[in-house]
Amino acid sequence: MFASIEDVITRFATHGYIASRRLATVVYLATGMKKPVLVEGPAGVGKTELAKVLALAVELPLVRLQCYEGLDEGKALYEWEYAKQLLYTQILKDKIGDVLRDTSTLAGAVERIAREDAVFFSERFILPRPLLKAISSDRPTVLLVDEIDKADQEFEAFLLEVLSDFQVTVPELGTLKANHIPLVVLTSNNARELSDALKRRCLHLYVDFPDRDQELAIIGAKAPEARRELAEEVVSVVQSLRKLDLKKTPGISETLDWIKALTLLNIESLDHELVSETFDAIVKYEGDVRRAQEQLKEYLRGARARRGQGSDRDLLN
Amino acid sequence: MDQKLIEFAGLLRENGIRVSLAETLDAVEACQRVGLGDRESVYAALRCTMVKRASDAEAFDRLFAFFFSGLGEIIKQAGQAVQRELELSERELQELIDRLAKLLAERGDELSALARELLSEDSARLEERIREAAKQIRRLFPGEADGAYRFRLRLAEAIDLRALERERAKILQAVDESRHDPLTRARMAHYVERRFNALEDILRRFAAGETGEEARRERNVQGLSEKSFHYMTxxxxxxxxxxxxxxxxxxxxxxxxxxxxxxRGRFDAKKTLRRSLRWGGVPFDLRFDKRKKDxxxxxxxxxxxxxxxxxxxxxxxxxxxxxxxxxxxxxxxxxxxxxxxxxxxxxxxxxxxxxxxxxxxxxxxxxxxxxxxxxxxxxxxxxxxxxxxxxxxxxxxxxxxxxxxxxxxxxxxxxxxxxxxxxxxxxxxxxxxxxxxxxxxxxxxxxxxxxxxxxxxxxxxxxxxxx
Incomplete structure (x- = not known):
């Protein structure tokens, strides 16, 4: 799928994803070894994006399974379309009457119906959910299991079974085996510790907040309309915000939102009275907003001092 | 390489990182795929296959640096330590080394190859010499590659550390009798002392690494989970x-x-039947009895x-x-x-x-x-x-x-x-x-x-x- 690690980096870059060498290595290995990747890291560092870009880069359809508390097999794998089955029985009442016409006993009738029950438990009445879709697809897919940590432990165990064999047993139909093994990406915010068994099956990738240069590169790729000087200022502030103990630390997506908002408002420098009103883009809690504003003031003071120094020196020379 | 990876997995396990056999196999395969050319790729490959918990990452980084540093790295570190201690820039140090070499050449004392390599910071030769010695020891005394202490003694013997001791005294004397100013003389003497000591240090670390003893020392002795809250840092x-x-x-x-x-409680047949009357007896809407939540x-x-x-x-x-x-x-x-x-x-x-x-x-x-x-x-x-x-x-x-x-x-x-x-x-x-x-x-x-x-x-x- 990928020729080399460099190939991963360049192909991801064409889709606007700046991949570090480590991330690229893991992706390269995962496609080569046909192993699921478990991506962990704080919110907003591009975990979900990774799966989407992977699907684009290898030109395969993406099947997404969003996990949440109480997610069960019915929602993840398949469900019988109960209402449709009932509707069909109603519509086919006459036909069923025909089938049963020449039976005289109840037992005989049941026997006759039983002979026909395969009709009602066929693939026609099955409603495929993401997992079954990914497995039974005609071409390979990228399966994204998002926020697996939000699902219950039971579901995790069930997923484990699917991920190790890539086959599903539907009692009425038998075992459905995958035509192609999908590329699986699981993401987790570490809301709870995942089971060791699941982790053992996966390649583990920890994505952290990007450093300054990486973040600038990401802005360059994702928001090319933003001015370079503004981007540098924004990144400095965001990086310093991440060092604070905020309720919700701003991720890359927040940085992008913010810089897009600023660009849209034609703000050229953070030294602008409208800036504090765009803060909602980057910090999401009332208390955080206050602390972020203090941090911004401090940054501007520092920046002004630096600039002041610079101009003084100019005068001296 | 497989052997080395298995050893590494063992080292991780000793340090409380759980690495299963399947994961070790994955690591071997991953290494084959990325090749061994690039340190960063090997690191990424091993990390994604062997470490599955973010909390283990730090320990893994430390052990990786330790395990895959090798002899060359140890020698380099020892050299840097000496330079730091003398507080000289790279150029000044090189100058000092050249002057020392000239001084010794003028006196016409015959130095052993080992001393020359040591004093001229010829790391590559030094590394080769020590490796050769280690290989020989393994061949001659197969049982002794287990204990770091005995291994080190054998190594010292093989490269003739005792002869080097005698040479040290001779060189120091030569420095002392030279006509350089006192500061330079002191620096030269200091340099010679440090370099010779560094060799011992190198041998000790190499021996510890080869026998896996250092690794055991790195182990976390006590798990946190059994430690009383009162005594925690x-x-x-x-x-x-x-x-x-x-x-x-x-x-x-x-x-x-x-x-x-x-x-969801159990299936409630009575309620379901009652509801089904709306649709002519077809049970469209299934009813379950509600459990009272405590x-x-x-x-x-x-x-x-x-x-x-x-x-x-x-x-x-x-x-x-x-x-x-x-x-x-x-x-x-x-x-x-x-x-x-x-x-x-x-x-x-x-x-x-x-x-x-x-x-x-x-x-x-x-x-x-x-x-x-x-x-x-x-x-x-x-x-x-x-x-x-x-x-x-x-x-x-x-x-x-x-x-x-x-x-x-x-x-x-x-x-x-x-x-x-x-x-x-x-x-x-x-x-x-x-x-x-x-x-x-x-x-x-x-x-x-x-x-x-x-x-x-x-x-x-x-x-x-x-x-």
Missing amino acids: EEELDRIREAVTRLAQRLKNAASLRRHNSR KPQIVVLCDVSDSVRSVARFMLQLVYSLQDLYWRVRSFIFVADLAEVTHNFRANDVGRAIDLALNGSVLNVYAHSNFGRAFRIFVENYAGIVNKKTTVVVLGDGRNNYNLPGDQFLGEIRRRAKQVFWFNPEGRATWGFGDSEMERYALQCDVVEECRNLNQLYRVVDRLVAR
Whole structure:
């Protein structure tokens, strides 16, 4: 799928994803070894994006399974379309009457119906959910299991079974085996510790907040309309915000939102009275907003001092 | 390479990182795929296959650097250490080395190859020499590659360290008799001393690495989970705080799972049939009987006096998450007085809530704890909130400073409540000694548990959830 690690980096870059060498290595290995990747890291560092870009880069359809508390097999794998089955029985009442016409006993009738029950438990009445879709697809897919940590432990165990064999047993139909093994990406915010068994099956990738240069590169790729000087200022502030103990630390997506908002408002420098009103883009809690504003003031003071120094020196020379 | 990776996996295991056989196999395959040319890729390949927990990452990084540094790295580090110690720039050092070489050449003393390599910082030759010696030792004395000490002695013998000692004296003498200024002479002497010592250091580290002894020394001796809260360092406390957060999450999961499972009762045939009349007897709409949900009510009384200060934070953190979890939790803290903090906890985030509880603004936290009085105040003012559905949890060490025990008040609480739990951060062995009234209080409780390390905290939480 990928020729080399460099190939991963360049192909991801064409889709606007700046991949570090480590991330690229893991992706390269995962496609080569046909192993699921478990991506962990704080919110907003591009975990979900990774799966989407992977699907684009290898030109395969993406099947997404969003996990949440109480997610069960019915929602993840398949469900019988109960209402449709009932509707069909109603519509086919006459036909069923025909089938049963020449039976005289109840037992005989049941026997006759039983002979026909395969009709009602066929693939026609099955409603495929993401997992079954990914497995039974005609071409390979990228399966994204998002926020697996939000699902219950039971579901995790069930997923484990699917991920190790890539086959599903539907009692009425038998075992459905995958035509192609999908590329699986699981993401987790570490809301709870995942089971060791699941982790053992996966390649583990920890994505952290990007450093300054990486973040600038990401802005360059994702928001090319933003001015370079503004981007540098924004990144400095965001990086310093991440060092604070905020309720919700701003991720890359927040940085992008913010810089897009600023660009849209034609703000050229953070030294602008409208800036504090765009803060909602980057910090999401009332208390955080206050602390972020203090941090911004401090940054501007520092920046002004630096600039002041610079101009003084100019005068001296 | 396979052999090396298996050794590395063993090293990780010894340091508390769980690496399964399947994962080792993955690591081998991953290494084959990325090739061994690039250190960064090998690192990424091993890390993604062998380390699955973010908390293990730091240990892995350390061990990786150690294990794959090799002899060349050790020699380089030793050289850098000498340079740092002499406080010379690279150029100055090179100059010093050249002058020393010239001096020795002028005197016409014949130096051994080893001494020349050592003094001229010829790392590549030195490395080759030591490797050759090691290979020879392995061949000649196969049993001795196990112990670092004996291995090092053999190595020293093989490269003739004793002859080098004699040479050291000779060189130092030559430096001393030279006509350089005193500062340069002192520097040269110092350099020679350090370089020769560095060789010993190199041999020691190489031997330790080859025999895997250093690795064993790196091992974390004591797991955190069995260590008492009282003896923890600041860094360990941080890690515990994380663990408690995870614990709270686990609590939440267990609770939500139970709620989820009880959401649907059994299939209710009667109701389903009745509903089906609308559609001519076709059971479109399935009915299940509803289970009555047992909403737990919890009242927590948490001791925050000086004697349990180190534990109080975790306890409060746990209280906070309990309150987060169940709607009907009332939280109280006490020392000699008793005050309710339910509101406080609901309005603030966890760190601030705990700070508020402990900084003395709610009640005097520097008083001597008086459990009896606290229980009496509770019964007098809050008895109404305890009923047959309520679980009362007391967190405290039961050290009453010889005040009236007031266990009848605890008894009164128990009569009204469904159950009373007491979790004590003190070791069971010390209960009842000194001013501890624990044995008296224990009679009034349904469950008494020791809770002084992480494992016990886990057990306690399981207990809470199970009820």
